[in-house]
Amino acid sequence: MVAVLVFPGSNCDHDVYHAAKHVFGQDARFVWHKEASVGDADLVVVPGGFSYGDYLRAGAIARFSPVMKDVVRVAGAGRPVLGICNGFQVLCEAGLLPGALLRNASLRFACKDAHLRVESTATPFTSGLDAGEVLTVPVAHGEGNYTADADTLDRLEGEGRVVFRYVDAAGEAVPEAAPNGSARNIAGVANAAGNVVGMMPHPERCVEALLGGADGARVFQSVFDHLAAGDGVAA
Ligand SMILES: NC(=O)CC[C@H](N)C(=O)O
Numbered sequence: 001m002v003a004v005l006v007f008p009g010s011n012c013d014h015d016v017y018h019a020a021k022h023v024f025g026q027d028a029r030f031v032w033h034k035e036a037s038v039g040d041a042d043l044v045v046v047p048g049g050f051s052y053g054d055y056l057r058a059g060a061i062a063r064f065s066p067v068m069k070d071v072v073r074v075a076g077a078g079r080p081v082l083g084i085c086n087g088f089q090v091l092c093e094a095g096l097l098p099g100a101l102l103r104n105a106s107l108r109f110a111c112k113d114a115h116l117r118v119e120s121t122a123t124p125f126t127s128g129l130d131a132g133e134v135l136t137v138p139v140a141h142g143e144g145n146y147t148a149d150a151d152t153l154d155r156l157e158g159e160g161r162v163v164f165r166y167v168d169a170a171g172e173a174v175p176e177a178a179p180n181g182s183a184r185n186i187a188g189v190a191n192a193a194g195n196v197v198g199m200m201p202h203p204e205r206c207v208e209a210l211l212g213g214a215d216g217a218r219v220f221q222s223v224f225d226h227l228a229a230g231d232g233v234a235a
Contacts, residue, residue, distance in 0.1 A: 002028040003041035005071070005087075007062045012048035012084065015204040020045075023207045023217065024224055033065035042227050043080050044071055046087030048140070048202060058101060058143045059089030068094055080124045080223055081196045085141055088188070088198030097189055097198045098156065099148035101141075105181025109142040113213075114179055114201050116164040116187050117171060123163055123194045128222030134171050135164075135215040137201035144180035144200040146189070153183055163197055164188035 002020040006013045013030060020028035020043075031038055038044050051062035062068070068090075075081045075096050083091035091097045104110055116135045121127050129135075148156070156162050164187040166178040173185040180200070188199030203216030 001039065001041050002026050002043045002045060003031045003038040004028060005033060005038075005044065005046050005067060006030050007033045007049070007051035007065060009051045009053055010047050010049035010086070012086075012202065012204060015202075016045045016047045016084070019204045019207040019217070019220055024220055026224065031067060033062065033067050035067050037070045038067065038074060041074070041079070043082070043223060044074060046071070046081070046083040046090050047204070048085030048087060051086055051090065054143070057089075057093070058086060059093040062090045063093040072096060075191070075196045078193060078195050080226070082125060082223070083196075083198040084202055084204065085144070085200055088200055089143065091196065091198045096196050097191055098152050099146055099189065101143050101200070102145040102147050103143050104141070104145050104179070109140070110144065110179040111140045112138065112179060114139045114187065115167045115169060115171070115177065116201055117167045117173065119162045119165050120160045120190065122160055123190045123197050124223045124226035125197050125219050126163055126222055128225050129218055134167060135218060136206070136213055137203055137216050138205050139179050139201045141180065141200055144182065146180075146182040146186045146200070148183065156186075156189055157184070159192065161190045161192070161194075162186055162188075163190050164199055164201070
């Protein structure tokens with residue numbers, strides 16, 4: 001079962017539900033943030049949006065929602081957890097992922113397609129992809145400027161925990177390719193175990209040709225294949 005968390009202000013929850021339920025035929029359920037448990041979910045998705053209106057900092061209030069205790073628990077048990085956009089911000093605020101998402105360097109909301117190079121296949125969300133392949137996935141955020149101190153960035157790079165990097169049309173990670181000023185063009189990172197991934201781009205917005213592209217479906221296909229193979233849940 002796929003648990004799609006819903007906070008006051010989430011607005012990409014239905015897109016994730018549609019992708020999981022209607023494109024991939026999975027059992028998907030919305031889980032209101034006041035619930036104490038994600039149930040028997042074998043995948044938890046923290047979707048995008050403006051939880052609590054982005055007051056204080058994006059994700060800073062949502063991380064105190066009751067359901068987040070259980071998300072921390074299942075993440076620790078090795079179950080796959082994906083944070084998309086505001087979900088990535090929530091996972092950083094909750095301490096499940098390192099670093100923080102600051103205001104975009106442009107101080108403007110960025111809404112456009114981005115090219116993402118797959119940097120690590122050591123996560124359930126990318127194990128079905130090829131390292132170095134480039135996906136086209138839209139971004140839509142005002143606070144996507146990934147930041148961490150130099151030691152943390154070096155550690156993430158050294159441990160292969162940079163999962164996606166913004167690149168240009170030629171596949172090069174030039175600074176201009178990042179829509180937000182992210183350190184080292186980082187678009188997505190993983191925790192040390194690899195089961196928790198946060199990414200600013202929205203794979204759920206490109207899961208079928210009708211939406212203008214289907215590269216995001218590769219990310220969902222990867223995790224569903226991983227779960228079907230039976231190696232998703234540490235008991
Ligand atoms: N699409 C989103 O999830 C937006 C995330 C967040 N509210 C921002 O603007 O940075």
